[in-house]
Amino acid sequence: MHPNLSFEQAPPISVPYRFLLAAPWFGVLAGILLAWVGGDVLGSRWTPEALALVHLIAVGFMLQAMSGAMFQFIPVAVGGNVSRPLLVANVVQPLLLVAALLLVAGFLFGAPALLSAAVPLFLVGVGVFAVVVLLALWRTPATGMTIWTMRLALAGLVVTVLLGSLLAEALARGLALPLIPLTNIHLAWGLGAWALMLVAAVSYFVVPMFQLTHPYPLWFARGFGPFLMLLVLIWSGLWLREDTSLAQASGVLLATACAAFGGITLWLQYTRRRKIDDATSLNFRVAMIALLVFAVSAALMAVQPQWAEDPRATVWLGMLAFPGVFVSTISGMTYKITPFLNWLHLQRLGAPIAAVPNMKKMIPAEAMTGQFRLHVLALGLLLAAVWLPALTRPAGLAFAVSCAWLGVNVIRALQNYRRFRDQIRASVLHH
C-alpha cells in the first residue's frame, strides 16, 4: 500500500459507507424525475424541474458522496483526526438527507414552506461537518497541497450553502434580491470553489497513486487552488456590481482554469507508466473530457453571447458539469474507496494478512466496467436530450438505471465485507 497512508485513525467502516450507500439513489431519483416529466423539461435552467434536478445531484448525490469520502480520506490519507466520527455522522447525515429532499420538493412543488424548512437543516448539517473537518485539517501535522486545497474546498462549501440559503429564503419570502446575479455567484462557489476544488485536492493524491501516473507538476498543484479561488472571488464581485460583460470575461478565465486541470489530468493519464483501464481510470477520463468540453463551451458562450441566448446553452453546461464531471469522478472514486475500506477493516481483524481477500474480490470488475459503460451511454443521451427533447425520457431512464447499478455495486461491496468478515472471525476463533 501507499507509504503515506495511516490506518490507525480510520473511522468505523459504517461512517463512510452510509454516505456512499445513499448517494447513488439521489441520482436514481433525478433520472426518474426526468423520465417522468419528459418533454421539454430541459428547455431552460429556470424550470422547477431543472432546479430540482440540479440539487438532487448537487446536495444529494455529490454532497453525500463527497462528505462521506472526506470522513475516510482525511484521517487515512492526510492524517487528520476527525473527532467523534460516528457521532458526527449520526447527526450530519440525517440532516443532509432530509434537507436535500425538502429543498428538492420545495423547488418541484413551488412550496415556500419546504424551501424555508430546508435552510436550517443545511446550516446545521453543513456547519457541524465543516467545523469538525476544518479542525481536523487544521491540526494535522501533515503538509502539502492536498490539505491546503481541501481547506479551500471546505470554505467553498460553506459559502455555497450560505448563498443557497439566502436564495432559498429570498424565493420563499419574496425578498427583493437580485436573484440572477446571486444564483450565478452561488453556482460558481458550488461547482468551482467547492466541488472542483475538492476533486483537485483529492486528485493530487489519488491520481498518481491509483492510476500510476506521474505527480501533478508542483507549480500546478501549488497554484491551481488559490487561482481558482481568486477567480471565483472576482467573478462574484463582478456579478455583485452587475457588470455582466466583465463578469463574462472573468468566466473565460474560469473556463481556462478548468480546462487546464482537465488537460493536465488527461496528460498525466496518457503518459503514465503502466496502462490500466479499470473503472476508476475510465471514469476519470470521461470526467476530464467532459470538463474540457464544458470549458470550451463556456468560453465560446462568453465570447459569442448570441450563442448563450438560447436557454438550452446553460442547461448544456449543467449537464456536462453534473453528470459529466462530478457523477463520473465520484463513481470512479467510489470504486476505489469501497474495496479499500473493506480491505482495511478486514486486515484489522487479526487474521494473517494472507487470509485477507484481495481488493479485487470486493466488487466484480465486470460489474464496475458494465456500469461505467451504461453511465457513458446515459451521459451521451442526456447531452443529446438538451437539444432533442424526444430523448429526455430514455436519457432519464438510462441515468436512473446506471445510478441504481452503482448503488447495487456499493451494496454488493458491503455484503462482501460482511461475508469475508464472518469467514475471518470464524477462522480466527477456530485457531
Ligand code: HEM
Ligand atoms: C452544495 C452544493 C450546491 C451546488 C453545487 C448548487 C448548485 C446550484 C446551481 C448550479 C444552481 C443554478 C441552477 C440553474 O441555473 O438551473 C443553483 C441554484 C439555487 N440553489 Fe444551489 N447548489 C448547492 C447547494 C444549495 C443549497 C444548500 C441551497 C439551499 C439551502 C441551494 C439553493 C439554491 C436556490 C434557491 C437556487 C435557485 C435560485 C433561483 O431560482 O433564483 N443550493 N444551485
